[in-house]
Each structure stands twice: as structure tokens, then as C-alpha cells.
Amino acid sequence: MAKDRSEPELDRELSDLPPELRWREWMRRIEAVLFASASPVSREDLTRVVGQGASIDLLVEDLVADLEGRAFEIAQVASGWMFRTRPAYAPAIRAAADVGDQLLDLSEFDVAVLAAIAYHQPITREGLKDIFGKEISRDLIGRLHARDLIGTGPRSPQRGAPYTFVTTEHFLVAFGLESLRDLPDREQLEDAGVVGEVPKVDFG
Structure with a gap:
């Protein structure tokens, strides 16, 4: 040009x-x-x-x-x-303009699944099922995809070569992280109440 x-x-x-x-x-x-x-x-x-x-x-x-x-x-x-x-100042912004961040549209369980993906990526839906003890719906995965918080990773070497899921650069931006090395440890997540509702989650 x-x-x-x-x-x-x-x-x-x-x-x-x-x-x-x-x-x-x-x-x-x-x-x-x-x-x-x-x-x-x-x-x-x-x-x-x-x-x-x-x-x-x-x-x-x-x-x-x-x-x-x-x-x-x-x-x-x-x-x-x-x-x-x-x-x-986040509470003031929400009170004045009803401006919420995209995570407010996610349930606590959605956020817990997002955290599991962040800590165990690349991970399949079957891997998430093992962590949570129940099937993770495609709708939930779709919600995280729609907000550009997760993306598709490499295919797993498991039978059927299922897709894996990974977090995106937008995930880092949404949580104010420079890199995945800045992810908090499990105790910090529990203190923040992010995984408190899902006791079977193991980030260790």
C-alpha cells in the first residue's frame, strides 16, 4: 500500500x-x-x-x-x-454504569472449569470429567470459547485423538496476568472462592 x-x-x-x-x-x-x-x-x-x-x-x-x-x-x-x-474502583464502575466484566456472565462452576483448564492445559473434556467427577457439557465449553477465554489445543494422543483445550491470550488479559507463570496457587484460588463450590477439583 x-x-x-x-x-x-x-x-x-x-x-x-x-x-x-x-x-x-x-x-x-x-x-x-x-x-x-x-x-x-x-x-x-x-x-x-x-x-x-x-x-x-x-x-x-x-x-x-x-x-x-x-x-x-x-x-x-x-x-x-x-x-x-x-x-x-470496580464496584464504583458497576454501580454507576452497570458495566460488568465478561466473567460476571459465567457461573461459579464455569469459572472453576476455566481454572482447571488453565492449570491442566492442554486438557480434553474427558480429562475435565476426571477432575470434576461428571461430564462437562459442550454448552459450557462453548460459553468459554465465545468469550475467547479458551481455544482449541493440539489433539490428544488418546484413542480417537480428541481435541484439547487451552487458555488464550485474552484469558491472560481478562485476569491481568503477564503469563501463565503468574497463575495463583490453589490456596489463593480457594481463598478467593473460585473453586470453593467444587471440592473435587484438584489443582495440585
């Missing part, structure tokens, strides 16, 4: 500005990009709006400090960074 000649080229280096103002402008550019995006912005994308000598990590670190005390924050999730409301 031909470049739009009517749009001026972005000055990334900002060599005409003193160092302090240059750094501040790079911070604001990163802030603008994150604010405009509904999904995590990768390091590669952020480097396109700042100079070659700029450190994305240090710029984000300074921006995080700059936002201290605000109702929103920058979170490193999945493959990049994004803005999110601080957890303390």
Missing part, C-alpha cells in the same frame, strides 16, 4: 527538544497509544513512536509513577502493556 503523502512523518528522535522535554514527549506518546488501544500494545509497537535511544521499560516505569494516585494504571499483561481501572 502506498504511503499517504499528506500525513507528515512522525519525528521519533525529537532532537530539537532538550532531553527532559524529549523524554516527557515520549512518555506522552506511549500514554496516548495505550489509551487508544483496547488490547495490550507490544514493545515492538511502542518502539515505533519513540527514538532509537529510548528505553521502553524506563519510559513505562516513569509513566506508571506519573499515574500514581489515579483511578487507572498501566498493567503488563500477555504480550504487552495496557491501561486498566484499578481493582478498588
Whole structure:
């Protein structure tokens, strides 16, 4: 696609500005990009709006400090960074605008199954049945699929080569995780009440 000649080229280096103002402008550019995006912005994308000598990590670190005390924050999730409301303000948002997150549409058992998939992936429906002691319906799996919280993994080497299920990048974003290594341990899940209603679940 031909470049739009009517749009001026972005000055990334900002060599005409003193160092302090240059750094501040790079911070604001990163802030603008994150604010405009509904999904995590990768390091590669952020480097396109700042100079070659700029450190994305240090710029984000300074921006995080700059936002201290605000109702929103920058979170490193999945493959990049994004803005999110601080957890303390979630009740206020729901009360004022009836804005719920997608997990509110899931039952406690749905969330427990999602947690089992997260900890045991890739896992088949038969594997989930072994964990919960009962058949996991296709409708439940479909609900998790529809919210892009799980996807289809590799086929299992078991007889019939059934499909397995894995969590998605959107799962990481929804739970504010940088990677699956950040998943809480079983005790934390029980304290949060995520698996309390399903005593047969074993995340150990």
C-alpha cells in the first residue's frame, strides 16, 4: 500500500527538544497509544513512536509513577502493556454504569472449569470429567470459547485423538496476568472462592 503523502512523518528522535522535554514527549506518546488501544500494545509497537535511544521499560516505569494516585494504571499483561481501572474502583464502575466484566456472565462452576483448564492445559473434556467427577457439557465449553477465554489445543494422543483445550491470550488479559507463570496457587484460588463450590477439583 502506498504511503499517504499528506500525513507528515512522525519525528521519533525529537532532537530539537532538550532531553527532559524529549523524554516527557515520549512518555506522552506511549500514554496516548495505550489509551487508544483496547488490547495490550507490544514493545515492538511502542518502539515505533519513540527514538532509537529510548528505553521502553524506563519510559513505562516513569509513566506508571506519573499515574500514581489515579483511578487507572498501566498493567503488563500477555504480550504487552495496557491501561486498566484499578481493582478498588470496580464496584464504583458497576454501580454507576452497570458495566460488568465478561466473567460476571459465567457461573461459579464455569469459572472453576476455566481454572482447571488453565492449570491442566492442554486438557480434553474427558480429562475435565476426571477432575470434576461428571461430564462437562459442550454448552459450557462453548460459553468459554465465545468469550475467547479458551481455544482449541493440539489433539490428544488418546484413542480417537480428541481435541484439547487451552487458555488464550485474552484469558491472560481478562485476569491481568503477564503469563501463565503468574497463575495463583490453589490456596489463593480457594481463598478467593473460585473453586470453593467444587471440592473435587484438584489443582495440585
